[in-house]
Amino acid sequence: MxxxxxxxxxxxxxxxxxxxxxxxxxxxxxxxxxxxxxxxxxxxxxxxxxxxxxxxxxxxxxxxxxxxxxxxxxxxxxxxxxxxxxxxxxxxxxxxxxxxxxxxxxxxxxxxxxxxxxxxxxxxxxxxxxxxxxxxxxxxxxxxxxxxxxxxxxxxxxxxxxxxxxxxxxxxxRSDESDAIYSNPDNDDRGPWLPGDPYANKPYSKGQFTIKGPTGRSFSPPPGRFWRVSENRLRELDADGRVWWGPTGDARPSIKRYLSEVSDLxxxxxxxxxxxxxxxxxxxxxxxxxxxxxxxxxxxxxxxxxxxxxxxxxxxxxxxxxxxxxxxxxxxxxxxxxxxxxxxxxxxxxxxxxxxxxxxxxxxxxxxxxxxxxxxxxxxxxxxxxxxAFLEDGRINPAIRFATLAAYLWFLETGAPHPTGRFDSPLLGTHNNTAYVLLYNGILGDRRPEGGNVLNQQVWKAILDVLPPHRGPRVIYGEACRLSPARLKQLNVRFRQIPYDIRMR
Ligand SMILES: C[S@@+](CC[C@H](N)C(=O)[O-])C[C@H]1O[C@@H](n2cnc3c(N)ncnc32)[C@H](O)[C@@H]1O
The missing domain is CATH 3.40.50.150 (Vaccinia Virus protein VP39)
Known part of the structure; x- marks a missing residue:
């Protein structure tokens, strides 16, 4: 392009x-x-x-x-x-x-x-x-x-x-202005109407016939053009009062378009x-x-x-x-x-x-x-x-709160905002069968800044309490991990270290 x-x-x-x-x-x-x-x-x-x-x-x-x-x-x-x-x-x-x-x-x-x-x-x-x-x-x-x-x-x-x-x-x-072009010269019970074009834009196999109006005058479509409806349909519409032959009854027919039947603009x-x-x-x-x-x-x-x-x-x-x-x-x-x-x-x-x-x-x-x-x-x-949100040296701005970091990480991992935007547990949610957990700012209840932010056996047990029954992989964000690689594999956990594994600016 x-x-x-x-x-x-x-x-x-x-x-x-x-x-x-x-x-x-x-x-x-x-x-x-x-x-x-x-x-x-x-x-x-x-x-x-x-x-x-x-x-x-x-x-x-x-x-x-x-x-x-x-x-x-x-x-x-x-x-x-x-x-x-x-x-x-x-x-x-x-x-x-x-x-x-x-x-x-x-x-x-x-x-x-x-x-x-x-x-x-x-x-x-x-x-x-x-x-x-x-x-x-x-x-x-x-x-x-x-x-x-x-x-x-x-x-x-x-x-x-x-x-x-x-x-x-x-x-x-519809507005008063768009409705103002409709009128009712023949006091039709259906209300104001506009005379609609009787001709089709494309060739129509049943659209070439001659029809007589109320005064006996005959009408055919101009050369190369076609009526929009068949002869039978035009007669039905006429019998229903939906055809206008002009004020004296000898104009070419128009099919009425009622204001009450037209849609919005x-x-x-x-x-x-x-x-x-x-x-x-x-x-x-x-x-x-x-x-x-x-x-x-x-x-x-x-x-x-x-x-x-x-x-x-x-x-x-x-x-x-x-x-x-x-x-x-x-x-x-x-x-x-x-x-x-x-x-x-x-x-x-x-x-x-x-x-x-x-x-x-x-x-x-x-x-x-x-x-x-x-x-x-x-x-x-x-x-x-x-x-x-993230400082020049890659550290997380200490002013960032749990819910905000959780929203960033969810977006980083899934490419979309969190469905509810509510983060009140270390489990952020599950996406494509992977559960995402964030250990940050003592979300597990320990109010010390680093409290509960390190994945160890004790914290893993606390996480298990909030994890739903889930057989898929788990991604856990935290400041450090004290579990061995073999233990992480056994638990189906991928550990990501804050801030180094956060690739956001
Ligand atoms: C034409 S005015 C918009 C007027 C507006 N539609 C209204 O009805 O009042 C353009 C506005 O864009 C603002 N603006 C320009 N660059 C901007 C930027 N980088 N970030 C935010 N606002 C900006 C200007 O200060 C200005 O108020």
């Missing part, structure tokens, strides 16, 4: 693998502690890596609105990278995002002409060209900008990729400002949220995110935005009953996202609140990117 090359591309393609795992430090719990939603302040490269052991393959929808590289300095962040640097910034982040996406997930990225076409090629490489779904046009501008040197830009793009090419968008609910590629809001809409939303304060300069409208989440998620699904800005994605996901993770590097994570999401929990009534019937509730944890 043709690939894009740029200065530093080799390094960029190794970055995601090389970046260190870091801990996520809790700063504040807001609202319901059981909600599972996360607001993380920090560089998304490290934050995404930190999420992998817990969320790989679990995210249903990723929306990102990265800096477009417009060469501007916005109030809250700079948008001025050299072209190759921008590609090197995006590449590893897209790779990590791909690893977080679920099998039935999709990723949506807003962009404009500055980098949009390069981004498409990079995304082809990272997500697979066959998984490209569409590039949508979002009408962002309300009015022309006459000061533009060449063209006044009316739109942004939205590149949409699925994890799998068999991904199907969820149809959109397949999404289209042109998203107008009337349907999903514009930049002006989102700036007004910001002003309403933070009256009189310095508002965030480049937010997206809530309705734009609402439409994406309607197409890509159901209630309870997990949504991720790793360029959170003012927090729009998290706010909309929350109001729509989706779970969410938002990552933002700038101070506005604290000055904008945090208060905005607190207001959402209190039931703020801006944006989509009224249309989705939002009245408040739920919660989230506010976290900051912490220290590296």
């Amino acid at each position: 043709p690939q894009l090359t740029w200065l530093g591309d080799h390094e960029a393609k190794r970055t995601a693998r090389k970046v260190h795992y870091r801990l996520l430090d809790p700063v504040e719990q807001v609202g319901d502690p059981a909600s599972g939603n996360l607001l993380i302040q920090g560089d998304n490269l490290e934050a995404l890596k930190a999420l992998l052991p817990f969320y790989a393959g679990r995210v249903k929808c990723i929306f990102i609105d990265p800096p477009y590289n417009t060469k501007s300095a916005f109030e809250h962040y700079d948008d001025n990278l050299e072209h190759s640097q921008w590609l090197s910034m995006m590449y590893p982040r897209l790779e990590l995002l791909r690893d977080l996406l679920s099998e039935d997930g999709s990723i949506w990225v807003t962009i404009d002409d500055n980098e949009g076409h390069y981004l498409k090629v990079v995304m082809d490489e990272v997500f697979g060209r066959k998984n490209f779904v569409s590039t949508l046009i979002w009408q962002k501008a309300d009015s022309p900008r006459n000061s533009a040197r060449q063209f006044s830009s009316d739109h942004d793009y939205l590149h949409v990729y699925a994890h799998n090419s068999n991904w199907i968008p969820i149809k959109l609910p 397949v999404p289209r590629t042109l998203w107008t400002k009337e349907a999903v809001g514009s930049n002006r809409t989102s700036k007004n939303e910001m002003r309403a949220l933070f009256p009189g304060e310095e508002s965030f300069g480049t937010p997206k409208p809530e309705r734009l995110l609402e439409r994406i989440l309607l197409i890509a998620t159901l209630q309870g699904d997990l949504v991720l935005d790793s360029f959170l800005g003012s927090g729009t994605t998290a706010a909309v996901a929350h109001k729509m009953g989706r779970r969410w993770i938002g990552i933002e590097m700038g101070e506005h994570a604290r000055t904008h996202c945090l208060p905005r999401l607190k207001k959402v929990i209190e039931g703020e009534q801006g944006g989509i609140s009224e249309s989705v019937g939002w009245h408040g509730g739920g919660g989230f944890r506010y976290l900051k990117l912490g220290e590296p």
Whole structure:
């Protein structure tokens, strides 16, 4: 497959693998502690890596609105990278995002002409060209900008990729606007209808006949075309009042399509400002949220995110935005009953996202609140990117707790997050008939730092109490092993020494 090359591309393609795992430090719990939603302040490269052991393959929808590289300095962040640097910034982040996406997930990225076409090629490489779904046009501008040197830009793009090419968008609910084109000129009991095309798109063996209308006028399909239904079927439909011959009964027949019988709407590629809001809409939303304060300069409208989440998620699904800005994605996901993770590097994570999401929990009534019937509730944890999980010399950071190390090791061994994420015993679980055990931080009850972390006869007996009846191999992580190789073989145990056998960064 043709690939894009740029200065530093080799390094960029190794970055995601090389970046260190870091801990996520809790700063504040807001609202319901059981909600599972996360607001993380920090560089998304490290934050995404930190999420992998817990969320790989679990995210249903990723929306990102990265800096477009417009060469501007916005109030809250700079948008001025050299072209190759921008590609090197995006590449590893897209790779990590791909690893977080679920099998039935999709990723949506807003962009404009500055980098949009390069981004498409990079995304082809990272997500697979066959998984490209569409590039949508979002009408962002309300009015022309006459000061533009060449063209006044009316739109942004939205590149949409699925994890799998068999991904199907969820149809959109019908709207007043889409229903308004239906009418009922003949007072049909079945309600409003549209005159449907009577002709088939392909040759149809029973589709060439002549039929007489109510006034005796004869109708045949135009040369080379065919009726969509057989003569018998057309007569049946007519007898049932489902054929329209025009107001005076002498027009060519149309087959009525009733509003009551049509399904929801397949999404289209042109998203107008009337349907999903514009930049002006989102700036007004910001002003309403933070009256009189310095508002965030480049937010997206809530309705734009609402439409994406309607197409890509159901209630309870997990949504991720790793360029959170003012927090729009998290706010909309929350109001729509989706779970969410938002990552933002700038101070506005604290000055904008945090208060905005607190207001959402209190039931703020801006944006989509009224249309989705939002009245408040739920919660989230506010976290900051912490220290590296593993120190330069390979030692485990002493700040790492049992459950966190357990999650890393489970991910290292199985390539997927732990099914429950609950670790309250040295037995982490069984995978492919192998039981995984971790001796760390006195999990067996001895509270001394090294207590119970060494595999000896006494500890083995304690482990046996927590091991389920299991005939397969056992992998035990611990600081040292006092059992002989022959004894380990007899017990079907492979011992792995912490930290040397942990190949995570
Ligand atoms: C265009 S704004 C996103 C606006 C957002 N969609 C909204 O509705 O408010 C891009 C955001 O990405 C953030 N950002 C840029 N690089 C980042 C990084 N490496 N890690 C985390 N956030 C980053 C910027 O600070 C900025 O807030």
